[in-house]
Amino acid sequence: MAARLLLRGALRAATTCRAAPVPALTRGMAAGGIPTDEEQATGMERIIMKAMQEGSDPYSMMKPKEYAGSKADPHLVPSITNKRIVGCVCEEDNTAVVWFWLHQGEPQRCPSCGSHYQLVAHELPH
Amino acid sequence: MAHQAHAYHMVDPSPWPLTGAVAALLVTSGTAIWFHFNSTILMTLGTMLLLLTMYQWWRDIIREGTFQGHHTPPVQKGLRYGMILFITSEVFFFLGFFWAFYHSSLAPTPDLGGCWPPAGITTLDPFEVPLLNTAVLLASGVTVTWAHHSIMEGDRKPAIQSLALTILLGFYFTFLQGLEYFEAPFTIADGVYGSTFFVATGFHGLHVIIGSTFLAVCLLRQIQYHFTSEHHFGFEAAAWYWHFVDVVWLFLYISIYWWGS
Numbered sequence: 001m002a003a004r005l006l007l008r009g010a011l012r013a014a015t016t017c018r019a020a021p022v023p024a025l026t027r028g029m030a031a032g033g034i035p036t037d038e039e040q041a042t043g044m045e046r047i048i049m050k051a052m053q054e055g056s057d058p059y060s061m062m063k064p065k066e067y068a069g070s071k072a073d074p075h076l077v078p079s080i081t082n083k084r085i086v087g088c089v090c091e092e093d094n095t096a097v098v099w100f101w102l103h104q105g106e107p108q109r110c111p112s113c114g115s116h117y118q119l120v121a122h123e124l125p126h
Numbered sequence: 127m128a129h130q131a132h133a134y135h136m137v138d139p140s141p142w143p144l145t146g147a148v149a150a151l152l153v154t155s156g157t158a159i160w161f162h163f164n165s166t167i168l169m170t171l172g173t174m175l176l177l178l179t180m181y182q183w184w185r186d187i188i189r190e191g192t193f194q195g196h197h198t199p200p201v202q203k204g205l206r207y208g209m210i211l212f213i214t215s216e217v218f219f220f221l222g223f224f225w226a227f228y229h230s231s232l233a234p235t236p237d238l239g240g241c242w243p244p245a246g247i248t249t250l251d252p253f254e255v256p257l258l259n260t261a262v263l264l265a266s267g268v269t270v271t272w273a274h275h276s277i278m279e280g281d282r283k284p285a286i287q288s289l290a291l292t293i294l295l296g297f298y299f300t301f302l303q304g305l306e307y308f309e310a311p312f313t314i315a316d317g318v319y320g321s322t323f324f325v326a327t328g329f330h331g332l333h334v335i336i337g338s339t340f341l342a343v344c345l346l347r348q349i350q351y352h353f354t355s356e357h358h359f360g361f362e363a364a365a366w367y368w369h370f371v372d373v374v375w376l377f378l379y380i381s382i383y384w385w386g387s
Binding site: 126 | 135
């Protein structure tokens with residue numbers, strides 16, 4: 001008796017699920033009662049959330065992109081002003097970092113290993 | 127608002143670290159004054175200042191994270207590291223008391239009768255209230271996990287109910303332990319058995335009260351819509367702490383209540 005009821009209930013549950021699939025994105029306050037970050041995140045958290053959704057990384061949270069460092073493929077260095085300090089680890093495991101100012105304009109070369117660096121403007125989403 | 131080029135949170139100047147340090151000084155020196163000069167004023171003042179500090183400091187953190195959005199992914203990661211390191215330090219705290227227990231119980235001295243439990247000590251039956259307490263805490267571990275999944279799935283009502291149930295189970299444990307303490311046939315003054323039993327279980331009970339309070343704050347925050355289905359680290363930290371308290375109890379039960387009886 002109980003088994004028959006259980007089977008009937010399971011069949012009904014299975015058919016209802018197939019009949020009305022719940023769209024995942026509208027599960028917000030109206031549905032379950034707990035807000036999502038999309039609805040409620042604010043401030044810096046929201047700015048970063050939006051940027052990550054678009055695929056951008058304005059606050060340099062990710063590892064910088066790798067470049068060859070040649071004249072044709074220089075290291076692109078984002079900067080919010082017209083110059084930025086660069087620290088070049090010329091070869092892997094080098095302990096002496098070569099520091100220099102990278103200025104806006106023509107690409108510069110590391111005074112030690114000669115890798116090319118180019119300053120690029122970087123906008124912060126204020 | 128955001129004139130920084132990084133995702134971290136440079137906190138505004140705050141008086142609470144200073145008031146907390148002053149409170150710690152007053153509580154400790156006040157306790158010593160109480161022991162030697164029969165005056166509780168300094169200790170009481172220190173305790174009040176400590177409670178005020180905790181309330182205002184954590185309130186500020188909630189303001190900064192939930193209301194102002196400063197808890198970005200890297201900031202949250204740091205908070206996670208912080209909570210894990212804190213719980214680890216608490217593990218070492220309890221490890222000390224377990225060391226003391228095993229030191230005394232593995233090689234019982236002649237003045238105890240060369241046996242454990244020591245001669246004259248009537249231990250508590252591990253299969254009575256202590257076993258119930260074990261079941262209560264294990265069940266509360268289930269309910270807190272239920273609450274977490276409810277939050278992640280966006281279900282407000284079950285989240286509130288399961289979190290409330292977790293807290294009630296915590297209170298039930300504390301109530302039962304209180305009864306056990308009252309009815310126990312031995313006291314803290316009963317040799318090394320009494321010392322190890324009451325210091326270890328006593329600090330555990332204090333941590334249950336702390337954990338219950340943390341969960342209660344989370345319940346209030348959940349009711350007031352602070353948590354989102356993706357971002358609810360305050361709750362996760364409380365749940366981690368609660369699981370830690372549960373695990374410590376399991377070790378206490380096995381070592382002191384069961385093996386030690």
